[in-house]
Amino acid sequence: MLLTMIDVVCCENPACRDFARVAPNPHQLKSYYCPVCGKISYSRVVDAALAESYERFKAYLRERVTSEGRASQTSNSQTTLIQS
Numbered sequence: 001m002l003l004t005m006i007d008v009v010c011c012e013n014p015a016c017r018d019f020a021r022v023a024p025n026p027h028q029l030k031s032y033y034c035p036v037c038g039k040i041s042y043s044r045v046v047d048a049a050l051a052e053s054y055e056r057f058k059a060y061l062r063e064r065v066t067s068e069g070r071a072s073q074t075s076n077s078q079t080t081l082i083q084s
Contacts, residue, residue: 004048012041012065020058022051 009025009032011018016037023032025043032041044061051057 009043013039020061
């Protein structure tokens with residue numbers, strides 16, 4: 001099975017109406033400024049088949065963003081406990 005990995009940029013703010021919409025990136029920029037919500041997101045390398053389907057990519061990104069958010073909240077609370 002051949003996987004084709006591509007670099008995509010999109011808004012990663014789940015509350016934004018442009019969440020998970022892959023933006024054109026002809027200059028291969030490593031970050032993306034969402035004109036709708038103002039959030040800066042960074043590029044991700046994903047399977048091309050995943051990026052072609054908006055619904056699949058949206059589900060994938062929602063899962064990744066929420067798991068990353070939980071991980072950062074955990075590390076922030078652990079840092080606060082260490083500092084106390």
